[in-house]
Amino acid sequence: MAESDKRFHVHLPRTVNELLQLTKHHSDAAIYAGGTDLLKGVTKAQFALPDELISIQEVEELQRVSRTDRYLDIGAGATVARILEIGANVIPSSLVDALTHVGPPGLHSLATIGGNLCCRDHLFSLAPLLTIMDVRYEIRRLGHSRWVAAARFRDAEGAPGLAPGEVLTRVRIPLDQWNVQLFRQFGTIYLRDTQPVVFCGLAKRTKGVLDDFRMAFSAHRPVLYRNRDLEADLVGRKLPLARRETHAFLRGVEQGMQEAGLELSAVQGHRAMALTRLLLSVFTE
Ligand SMILES: Cc1cc2nc3c(=O)[nH]c(=O)nc-3n(C[C@H](O)[C@H](O)[C@H](O)COP(=O)(O)OP(=O)(O)OC[C@H]3O[C@@H](n4cnc5c(N)ncnc54)[C@H](O)[C@@H]3O)c2cc1C
Numbered sequence: 001m002a003e004s005d006k007r008f009h010v011h012l013p014r015t016v017n018e019l020l021q022l023t024k025h026h027s028d029a030a031i032y033a034g035g036t037d038l039l040k041g042v043t044k045a046q047f048a049l050p051d052e053l054i055s056i057q058e059v060e061e062l063q064r065v066s067r068t069d070r071y072l073d074i075g076a077g078a079t080v081a082r083i084l085e086i087g088a089n090v091i092p093s094s095l096v097d098a099l100t101h102v103g104p105p106g107l108h109s110l111a112t113i114g115g116n117l118c119c120r121d122h123l124f125s126l127a128p129l130l131t132i133m134d135v136r137y138e139i140r141r142l143g144h145s146r147w148v149a150a151a152r153f154r155d156a157e158g159a160p161g162l163a164p165g166e167v168l169t170r171v172r173i174p175l176d177q178w179n180v181q182l183f184r185q186f187g188t189i190y191l192r193d194t195q196p197v198v199f200c201g202l203a204k205r206t207k208g209v210l211d212d213f214r215m216a217f218s219a220h221r222p223v224l225y226r227n228r229d230l231e232a233d234l235v236g237r238k239l240p241l242a243r244r245e246t247h248a249f250l251r252g253v254e255q256g257m258q259e260a261g262l263e264l265s266a267v268q269g270h271r272a273m274a275l276t277r278l279l280l281s282v283f284t285e
Contacts, residue, residue, distance in 0.1 A: 011054045016061050020142040022054050027164035029054045033077060033115035036107050072173040076114025094129055094181035101125040101185045114168045118160050122189050123222040129200040132214040138170035158222025178202045182279050186271050192220045197271040201279040208239050217272050225260040240285035
């Protein structure tokens with residue numbers, strides 16, 4: 001056996017309990033879900049995988065999807081293809097749109113929801129939308145589990161909030177009825193030159209009143225822009241919104257964008273503002 005083979009270990013747990021035993025005792029090992037991000041640096045000439053991997057591909061429990069009246073529970077190991085199979089009559093249309101942006105279609109049978117949310121260096125297509133949907137993540141280590149709101153999963157620098165030994169096991173999506181849903185993505189998050197922007201918005205309106213309004217966007221850095229004060233300012237207003245109301249909102253977004261640590265280029269800034277205007281146009285006189 002070559003020296004490099006001796007150093008390389010792949011663990012294949014079959015149950016969540018076996019997985020958590022392994023993550024406790026091998027806390028430096030990387031979780032291998034679909035491998036599509038982990039393998040991105042691997043070429044014939046260069047083998048850049050971590051020395052120790054814990055594959056979750058055999059853990060059936062992590063691939064389960066279940067539904068109640070209020071929630072859709074998705075195992076962290078469920079692939080994008082598996083989730084899309086549930087159908088657009090159950091999954092909110094904005095989430096269908098976001099899922100279809102998780103890399104090229106050929107990747108959908110490999111890439112998992114957990115892998116997409118746990119990548120260290122990037123906030124991919126799903127996180128901004130799951131944040132404004134008030135999705136919660138189940139995080140487990142041996143003998144302990146906790147739920148964390150998507151909005152609190154990453155720290156100020158964008159690093160995923162997973163302590164040694166912890167694994168993301170489940171994603172709980174509330175099945176709210178949104179009247180307006182918008183998801184748009186420009187560019188590819190991996191490639192800064194494509195000036196990526198991931199934008200999403202959700203709203204509820206009844207009888208001429210804006211009952212709920214949320215929006216967020218991200219770019220190539222693993223942080224997102226969201227301003228709950230601006231959102232709260234619109235909620236409860238009569239529809240259609242007056243132009244001065246939407247202008248005030250747009251001014252607030254423009255100011256906040258500079259402070260959000262997104263490091264947007266001028267093009268990305270224009271894209272984010274154009275999509276904010278598009279979302280607001282649905283409610284404006
Ligand atoms: C060319 C290309 C373009 C792409 N463009 C986009 C895009 O625009 N938008 C988009 O959303 N995606 C995009 N993707 C897909 C995205 O890059 C990720 O590869 C994918 O979502 C990761 O899923 P995975 O299951 O393969 O994760 P893996 O590669 O297996 O893991 C990714 C990371 O998460 C950790 N991890 C995985 N699962 C867990 C878990 N359950 N608990 C804790 N940690 C875990 C791993 O240790 C690793 O650090 C693109 C991919 C390619 C190749």
